[in-house]
Amino acid sequence: MREFWQEQGLRESLLAEVDRYRQQYPWQGKRLVAKPRYRYYGREVLEQAVTAIVAGENLLLVGPKATGKNVLAENLAAAFGRPDWNISFHINMDSAYLLGTDTFRNGAVEFRPGPVYECAEAGGFGVLDEINMARNEALAVLHSLLDFRRILDVPGYGRLQLHPATRFIATMNYGYAGTRELNEALTSRFVVLQLPPIGADDLERLMGAEFPRLTAKGRRLLVELFADLQQKCENGEISSKSVDIRGLLDAIRLMEFGLGVYPALSMGIIHKCFDESERELVRDTVALRIPEKMEPAALFA
Amino acid sequence: MKASKREGNREFRQRRAMNIVWTAAGEYGFSPAFLAFQEDGTPDLYLNSIIGFAHRFYDAEKLAAYVCQLDQSILSSVFEDILWLGLEQAIYKRELPNRPVLEELRREHARRFLLDSVDVSMQQLMMRSEIIHTLKAGRCREILGEPPGIRNPWDRKLYEALDYSAELTTEEIIARTDQILRRFFIFRFTAGRRRSWHIILSNRWQQWLRRLFSLEGQREFSIRPWRQADAAGGLGNDEGSISGWSRDPLAAKLAELTAIYGNPLFAESVRLELEVSLCRGNHQRAHLYFAIGSENDASRENRAFWRGHQRQYELCRRHLRASLQNCLLVHHQPQQISGRQGVFAPARAWRGVFLHDPSVFWQYQEEPKGDFAVTLLLDASESRREQQGMIAAQTYAIAGALADCRIPVQVYSFCSVKGVTVFCQLKSLAERDGQRIFAYRTGGWNRDGLALLAAEKLLPQEKKRRQLLMVLTDAHPSDALDVPAGAGRSHRYMDKTAMEDTAAAVKSLRRHGVKLVALVNSVLMGQGAEIAAREIYGKQAVAISSIECLAETVAGLVEQQISMD
Numbered sequence: 001m002r003e004f005w006q007e008q009g010l011r012e013s014l015l016a017e018v019d020r021y022r023q024q025y026p027w028q029g030k031r032l033v034a035k036p037r038y039r040y041y042g043r044e045v046l047e048q049a050v051t052a053i054v055a056g057e058n059l060l061l062v063g064p065k066a067t068g069k070n071v072l073a074e075n076l077a078a079a080f081g082r083p084d085w086n087i088s089f090h091i092n093m094d095s096a097y098l099l100g101t102d103t104f105r106n107g108a109v110e111f112r113p114g115p116v117y118e119c120a121e122a123g124g125f126g127v128l129d130e131i132n133m134a135r136n137e138a139l140a141v142l143h144s145l146l147d148f149r150r151i152l153d154v155p156g157y158g159r160l161q162l163h164p165a166t167r168f169i170a171t172m173n174y175g176y177a178g179t180r181e182l183n184e185a186l187t188s189r190f191v192v193l194q195l196p197p198i199g200a201d202d203l204e205r206l207m208g209a210e211f212p213r214l215t216a217k218g219r220r221l222l223v224e225l226f227a228d229l230q231q232k233c234e235n236g237e238i239s240s241k242s243v244d245i246r247g248l249l250d251a252i253r254l255m256e257f258g259l260g261v262y263p264a265l266s267m268g269i270i271h272k273c274f275d276e277s278e279r280e281l282v283r284d285t286v287a288l289r290i291p292e293k294m295e296p297a298a299l300f301a
Numbered sequence: 302m303k304a305s306k307r308e309g310n311r312e313f314r315q316r317r318a319m320n321i322v323w324t325a326a327g328e329y330g331f332s333p334a335f336l337a338f339q340e341d342g343t344p345d346l347y348l349n350s351i352i353g354f355a356h357r358f359y360d361a362e363k364l365a366a367y368v369c370q371l372d373q374s375i376l377s378s379v380f381e382d383i384l385w386l387g388l389e390q391a392i393y394k395r396e397l398p399n400r401p402v403l404e405e406l407r408r409e410h411a412r413r414f415l416l417d418s419v420d421v422s423m424q425q426l427m428m429r430s431e432i433i434h435t436l437k438a439g440r441c442r443e444i445l446g447e448p449p450g451i452r453n454p455w456d457r458k459l460y461e462a463l464d465y466s467a468e469l470t471t472e473e474i475i476a477r478t479d480q481i482l483r484r485f486f487i488f489r490f491t492a493g494r495r496r497s498w499h500i501i502l503s504n505r506w507q508q509w510l511r512r513l514f515s516l517e518g519q520r521e522f523s524i525r526p527w528r529q530a531d532a533a534g535g536l537g538n539d540e541g542s543i544s545g546w547s548r549d550p551l552a553a554k555l556a557e558l559t560a561i562y563g564n565p566l567f568a569e570s571v572r573l574e575l576e577v578s579l580c581r582g583n584h585q586r587a588h589l590y591f592a593i594g595s596e597n598d599a600s601r602e603n604r605a606f607w608r609g610h611q612r613q614y615e616l617c618r619r620h621l622r623a624s625l626q627n628c629l630l631v632h633h634q635p636q637q638i639s640g641r642q643g644v645f646a647p648a649r650a651w652r653g654v655f656l657h658d659p660s661v662f663w664q665y666q667e668e669p670k671g672d673f674a675v676t677l678l679l680d681a682s683e684s685r686r687e688q689q690g691m692i693a694a695q696t697y698a699i700a701g702a703l704a705d706c707r708i709p710v711q712v713y714s715f716c717s718v719k720g721v722t723v724f725c726q727l728k729s730l731a732e733r734d735g736q737r738i739f740a741y742r743t744g745g746w747n748r749d750g751l752a753l754l755a756a757e758k759l760l761p762q763e764k765k766r767r768q769l770l771m772v773l774t775d776a777h778p779s780d781a782l783d784v785p786a787g788a789g790r791s792h793r794y795m796d797k798t799a800m801e802d803t804a805a806a807v808k809s810l811r812r813h814g815v816k817l818v819a820l821v822n823s824v825l826m827g828q829g830a831e832i833a834a835r836e837i838y839g840k841q842a843v844a845i846s847s848i849e850c851l852a853e854t855v856a857g858l859v860e861q862q863i864s865m866d
Contacts, residue, residue, distance in 0.1 A: 094665065101642040104659045109645055228324055235329035236616040237320055239623075277313050281320050288324055288350055291405040 001036075001079040009043045010050065017054040022081045025165035029122055031083040036074040039209065041202035045195060049076060052191050058146050058168040060131070060187065063195030066245035069171035070129065072195070077125035082165060085119035086127045093134040095141040099154055111157050120145060120152055123163030128170035136183040142168075146189035198245060200227060206245075211252050211300075218299030222248065225289040229269070232285060241272045242282045255296040262292050311342070312611065318344035319612075325353025332612075334365065340417065347410040350403070354392045360471040367475045376486060382433045384478050386440065387465040391474065394467035411441035436460055459485050554721065555590060561718075562592035562725050575758055583784045583794075583802050584751040587720055591759075594714070594725040599689060599742030606690025607697065607739065610848070614698045617852045621702035624856030629706060640664035673767040673816075673862075674709040674730065678756050680774040681714035681725065682747035688822065692773060693741040695822070695845070699771075699855055700728055700735045709766075712738055713759060717746040720782040722755065730761060748794060749778035749837075750802035753817075757810050769816045769862050771855075776821050776834035776842070778803045804837045816862045820845050820854070 002015060027033055040046060052059045053076055061069040070086075077084035087098065096102075100114040119126040131139070145152050150162035170190060172182065198206070200223050207219045226248055233243045251268025255261055265286055273279040318336040321344055323329045333356070337348035355364070371380040397403050418438060439449035439460050451457045462481050465474065559565060565572065576589045607614065639649060643662035652658040677696055685692060696712060703710040712728040712735070723745075727738045753772070760768045778799035783791035792798045810817050819838040821830055822845045834842035841861075843854050 092665075096643060102645045102662060103642050104653050104661050107654060109661075112642070231327070231329070232320070232324065235323070236619065237316075237323070237329070239619075277317075280313075280317055284317060284321050284344075284346060285324050287346055287402070287406075288321065289400065289402055291402045293405075 001039075001075065004039055005046065005050075005079065008041070008046060010047055014047065014050055014054065018050060018079060021054060021165075025082070025123060027081050027083065029083065031122070031124070033078060033081055033083050034074060036071065036078050038068075038071045038074075038206070040068050040072040040075045041198070041205055042068075042196075045072070045193065046075075048193055050079075052193070053080060053167055056167075057191045058170070058189060060170045060172065060190035060192045061195055062172055062174060062192055064173055064197060065240050066243065067195040067197050068245075069173075069195055070127065073125070073127045073169040073171060076167075076169065077127070080125065080167075082123065082125045082167075084125040084127050085115045086129060087115045088129045089131050089134040091133055091135070094138045098138070099141055099152065100157075111154070116142065116145070117152065117154070117160065120162045120166050121160060123165035126166070126168045128168060130172060131170040131186075132172040132174070132182045136186065139183065139186050143185060143189065146186075197230060203245070207249075207252065210249060211256060213256065213300045214252065215299060215301050221289060221299070222252065225265075225286060228285050228289065229282065232281065238273070238278050238281050239275075241274075241278075242269045244269060244272055247272055255299060258296060261290055261294040261296055261299060262286070264296075265290060314338065314342055314344055316611070316615065318349050321346055321349035322353040322356070325350040326356040327353075328356065330612075331356070331361075339413070345410070347403075347406040348389075350406070351389050351392050354396050355388055358392065358395060359388075359474065363471050363475065367478075371482075379433055380482055380486070383436070383459075383463065383481065384474075386433075386436055387463045387478055387481075388474065390440075390463060391465035391467055391469050407444055411444040414438070414441045415445070432456065432459075436463065455485070551588065554588075554719065558590050558592065558718065558721060558723055562590070562723055563595045564593050566591035566593050566724070566726050575755065579751065579754050579758070584748070584754075585785060587717075587722060587748060587751055587780075587782055589724070589751075589755055590721050591724045592726065594727045594737055594740040596737075597740055597742055599693075600739045603690050603693035603739040603741060607694045610691075610694060613848050614694045617695075617848055618698040618702045618705075620852035621699065621855055622705045624852060625702060625706045625708070625859060628856060628860040637663050637665060673769055674711075674761055674763070675703050675769045675771060675859075676756065676760055677710065677712045678752070678770060678772045679712065679714040679727075679741060680747050680749070680772070681716040681741060681743050681745075682779075683716075683744055684747075684775060684777060685743045689741065689743050692822065693739050695820075695848070695851060696727075696741065696773065697735050697738045698851070700738060702852070702855075704733065704735065709761070711759075711761075713756065714741050715747065715752040715756075716744060717748040717752075717780045717782070718744065720780075722748050722751050724752075724755065724759070746780040746782075747774075747778055748780040748782070749774065749799065750806040753803065753806040753810060757813065757815060760815065767816060767862075768814075769818070769859065770810065771858070772817065772819045772838075774819055774821060774834075776819065776830055776837055778837075800833060800837055807838055817841060818858045818862065819843070820858075 002018070005015060006012075049059060049061075049072060059076075061072060063069055074084060096114065098114050098116040100111055100117045102109050103112045104110070113121070116126060118124075141152075144150075145162060146168060150166075152160040152162065154160065168190075203226060204219045204223050207214055207222065226243070226245070229238070229243045232238050233240050247268040248265075249268075251264040254264035254267060259267075266283075270279060270282050270286060273282055315336065318338065319333055322333040322336070323331075333352055335352050337345040337352065339345050355361075368381060368384070371377050371384070374380060393403060393407060414437065418434070435451060435453075435456050436459065439451045439456075440463075443449050449457075449460060451460050459481070462484075465477065469477065555565075567575070572589060572591060575591075580587045580589065639646065639660045640662050641659045643664040646661055646663045649658075649661040653661040677700060679692060679696060700710050700712055709730045710728065711726070711730045714725045714727055716723055725740070727741055728735050753770075756770060760770065779793075779795035780799070782794060784794050784798055784802070786792050794802070807817055817838065819834055819842040821834040821842055831842075831844055834844070841858070843858060845851055845854060
C-alpha cells in the first residue's frame with residue numbers, strides 16, 4: 001500500500017508518520033489484517049484522510065453511492081496495519097448491538113461484547129458503515145468513546161479504556177433512503193471528509209488496475225457510458241441505482257468470462273433499476289454507446 | 302381508464318425520447334423542439350440521438366430561425382426534410398469516430414425504413430412526398446451498402462448535394478441548404494406560420510421524425526360564459542344579496558351547477574342532510590353541492606401547462622416520492638418482544654432457571670406507524686385563475702407521489718357560486734390514476750370556513766387511519782354571500798370576518814383530530830398572504846414560493862404530521 005500511495009503522490013512526511021504509527025502499534029492479535037480488494041484513487045482525499053488518522057481523529061466519510069467510502073476505510077486500516085471491524089448500521093439498531101448485550105448462559109446472565117467494544121479493546125479500525133441509518137438515541141453511547149475521554153462505560157460491567165491505536169471511521173450517504181439527519185453532538189466528534197464521485201481519469205485507472213486485459217478503447221467507452229449515467233442521475237432523470245461502480249466492475253468481470261457486453265451491462269447496471277420506465281431510460285443510454293451484439297473480444301486484448 | 306393509460310404511455314414515450322436527445326446533447330434542461338418516434342410510437346433511438354447531437358454541435362438558435370424562415374413556404378415540410386437529410390449526414394460523420402455504435406444504429410434505422418416502405422397502400426402512396434421518399438430510400442440503401450437506386454438525374458444531383466461533410470459549421474450548413482433549395486426549388490411564401498420548429502413527416506409509415514407535440518403549444522383559452530356571468534353578478538352585488546338566486550327554485554340552480562361542474566356525488570337526501578348540519582350560523586343562507594369532476598374546457602389548458610413544465614413537475618414528483626418513502630421508513634415505533642438477548646427482564650428470570658427458556662430478555666422490534674390518508678383540498682375561486690394550470694400540475698405531482706408511496710389520496714376543489722359552495726371531486730381514494738385532477742377549474746368565490754367544515758365530512762371515516770387534510774389556498778377567503786349579524790344586519794364575508802370564520806373552522810377540525818396543513822400559493826404572495834395564512838392555519842401553513850421547494854415542503858409537512866403522534 002505504501003508504494004501505491006507513493007505513486008499517488010502522497011507526501012513523504014505523511015508516509016513516515018504512517019510508518020511511525022505502525023512501529024508504535026504493531027498488530028499481534030489473532031484477527032487478520034484484511035488485504036483490500038480495491039484501491040482508493042485520489043491523492044487529495046487520501047492525503048486528508050491519512051492526516052486525520054495520523055492525528056488521532058475519527059473520520060466521517062460522506063458521499064453518494066459508489067464514491068469509495070468503504071474502499072477508503074479498508075485501505076486506511078490496511079495501510080496502518082490494523083484489523084477492521086465493519087459494523088453495518090440499520091434502522092433497528094440499538095446501543096446493545098454496538099456495545100454488547102446480556103445473554104443467559106448456564107443459568108446466569110453474561111455479557112457478550114459487541115463489535116464496537118471488541119474493536120475499542122483491541123485497538124482496531126472500527127468502520128461504522130451508513131452511520132446515519134441508526135437512530136440518534138442508539139448512537140449516544142458512542143459519544144464518550146469518540147471524544148477526548150476515549151472511554152466506554154458499560155453499565156454493570158465497568159469501564160473500558162480505549163486502546164490508543166483505535167480509530168473510528170464512519171461512512172454515510174446523505175439523503176439515501178432510510179437515512180436521517182445526523183445528530184450535531186455526534187457529528188462534532190468526527191472530522192468530515194466529503195468524497196467526490198470518482199473522476200473519469202481515476203475510474204479509467206481503476207479499471208486498468210482491476211482488468212489489465214481491458215484495452216484503452218474499452219476503458220474509455222465504459223468510462224463515457226458511466227459519465228452519461230452520472231449526468232442523467234444528476235439531472236434527476238434516473239435514480240442513482242444504475243450509477244453503480246460496483247455494478248460496472250461486476251459487469252466487466254462477467255465480460256472477462258465471455259458474457260456479451262450488453263448482457264453483462266444489463267446484469268450489472270440496467271437491471272439494477274426495478275422500475276420499468278427508469279430501466280428503459282438506462283437501456284437507451286447504454287444503447288447509445290454499446291451495440292447490442294458487441295462481443296467482449298472487442299474490449300479485451 | 303384506457304384513455305388515461307394511453308396518456309400515461311404517451312407522456313413516458315415523450316420523456317424517453319427527450320432523454321435520448323439530452324444524452325446525446327450532453328446537456329439537460331432544454332426542451333427539444335423535435336422528437337422522433339417510430340410507427341408504433343416507440344422513440345427512435347437513432348434519430349433522437351441525431352437531434353441531440355445537432356444541439357451539441359450547432360447553434361440551435363440560428364437553425365431554428367432558419368427553419369422558421371422555411372416554414373413560410375408552402376413546401377416547408379419538404380425543405381425541412383431536406384435540411385435534416387443534410388444534417389444527419391454531417392452529424393453521423395462527425396460523431397462516428399467517438400461513438401462507433403452509431404454505425405449499427407444507423408444501419409438498423411435504414412433497415413426499418415426500407416422494410417416499412419414496401420406493401421404500402423394507395424392512400425399512403427398519395428400522402429407521401431415522393432422526392433423526400435426517394436432521397437431517404439436512396440440514403441438508406443447506401444447505408445446498407447447498396448447503390449442508392451436514384452435514376453432521375455435531377456433527383457440524383459439533389460441527393461449528391463445533400464452529402465454534407467462533418468466539418469461544416471452552422472452558418473455553412475444554412476448557406477449550403479439555402480443554396481440547394483434555391484437551385485432545386487422555387488420558393489413560394491405563404492402567410493401561414495408555425496410557432497415551433499418541427500421536422501415535417503411526409504406520411505405515416507415513412508416517418509423519420511414525427512411531430513408529436515408543440516412545446517410552446519397554442520394556449521387556447523376557452524371562453525367560459527358561466528364564470529363571467531357569475532363573477533359579474535357577484536361583484537355587482539353591493540347589498541350582498543344574491544340576485545336571481547332567491548327567485549329561482551333551488552332545484553333549477555342545482556341543475557345549472559350539474560351542467561357546469563358535473564353529476565352529483567351524493568344522492569339529494571345526503572346532500573340535504575349535510576347542508577342542514579353545516580349551513581348554520583355564519584353560513585345559514587349558504588348551500589352545498591358536491592359534483593363528480595369530469596373533463597371540461599379547463600382540462601386542455603391545464604394539460605398544456607403540464608406538458609410545458611412536465612420535466613420540472615415529474616422531477617418534483619420523484620423527489621417527493623423519495624422523501625415520503627424515506628419519511629415513512631424512518632418513522633417506526635418500537636414493539637417489545639421477548640428474546641434470547643437484549644435488555645434483561647427480571648420478571649422472566651424464573652423461566653430461565655426452571656423452564657430452561659433462554660428468552661429472558663426484552664428486544665425491541667420496530668413496526669411502521671399506523672397508516673394515514675391524505676385529502677387535498679384546492680381553492681378554486683376566481684382569484685386562482687392565473688395559477689390554474691400551476692395548481693393542477695402541483696396537485697397532480699403531489700397526488701402522484703403520495704399514490705406511488707401507497708398513501709391513499711383524494712382530491713377535491715371548492716368554490717362558491719351564487720351562494721352555493723360547490724365541491725368537485727377530482728380524484729377518489731379508489732382511483733389509481735390522477736388524470737381527472739386536470740379538470741380543476743376556477744371561478745366564483747371561496748367561502749373557506751364552510752368549505753373546511755364540509756371537507757371534514759368528505760374525509761374517509763376510518764378510525765384506524767389518520768387523516769391529513771392539505772389545503773392549497775391563497776389564504777384569502779371571500780364570498781358574495783354575507784354573514785348575518787342579527788336584526789337584519791349583515792357583514793361582508795371577507796377580510797377579518799372571513800378569516801376569523803375560517804380560523805374557527807380550522808380549530809374545529811383540529812379538535813376533531815384532523816391533521817390540517819395549508820400550502821399557501823398566492824399571486825399576491827408576500828407578507829400579507831403569509832400573515833393571513835398564519836392567522837388562519839397557525840404554524841401548519843407553509844408558503845410555496847417555487848416548484849423547486851414543493852417536494853421538500855410537502856414532505857416536511859407530512860413528516861411533521863407523522864412525527865407529531
